[in-house]
Amino acid sequence: MTGSVASGLVDDAAVLALEAVAARAWPAVESGRLGPWLLRAADGWTGRANSALPMERADDLTVWAPQIEAWYRERRLQPTVAVPTPTFADLERHLFALGWQAGHGGDVMVAPVERVLEADEVAGPAFEILTEPDADWLRAYHYRGGPLPPVALGILRGGAARFARLRIGPETVAVCRLTVDGRYGGIAAMEVAPRHRRHGLARALLRHVAAEAAAGGVQDLWLQVDPDNDAGHALYAGAGFVRHHGYRYIRAAVSRPDTPA
Secondary structure, eight states: OOSBTTTTBOOHHHHHHHHHHHHHHSOOSEEEEETTEEEEESTTOSSGGGSBEEOSOOSOGGGGHHHHHHHHHHTTOOOEEEEEETTTHHHHHHHHHTTOEEEEEEEEEEEEHHHHTTSOOOSSOEEEEESSOOHHHHHHOOBTTBOOOHHHHHHHHTTTOEEEEEEETTEEEEEEEEEEETTEEEEEEEEEOGGGTTSSHHHHHHHHHHHHHHHTTOOEEEEEEOTTOHHHHHHHHHTTOEEEEEEEEEEOOSOOTTSOO
């Protein structure tokens, strides 16, 4: 992984490189470039697919704010910028000065694939990897606890994704999504069925997915997790993941009288 992750020192180039990988792994329905910005829209489903992401350093990225705002309002979406930190901490401050407001964010965590493979085997569940999410997989995944809207399937299928699961008999008990991009393997949509939690299934699924990724040439795994998700942080830290960098969504006002909501 670019940058000295073990020592907590990650340079700007490493952050930009991993953010580019993450953007390819979770592709929006509609995207475009505006100078150094990647604009993404997908009917409002997920922050990643509905935010503008800076793809390179620039002297003053906020000069693009009016055009970014117009692009999102034309699509009836709240104008949102994804700000990787600490690389773009100055962008945060400048957006706040323009009246934009902080939203939720996340932590990007990374681990050498060999470290994740050190987990013990869990006897019982059968591991499967799919090229398309079937009905059982989709029923097992709930984004922020809610049902998946129609736009979700196109996003989930993007990024040359594969869909992993553990089954006990006919029941799907744990799922996640894997994308492979050169040396990087991305893990997302991790979920264990409520009545099967605290039995090591999430760690077992991570190990299986790490083996699948390693077979495809992956050297480093990455994922994104809510900063307040203590259980998730404990799981991933136990599997060998460390924090690489953070990100936060900064949003313009919800609407204006002369623009669509």
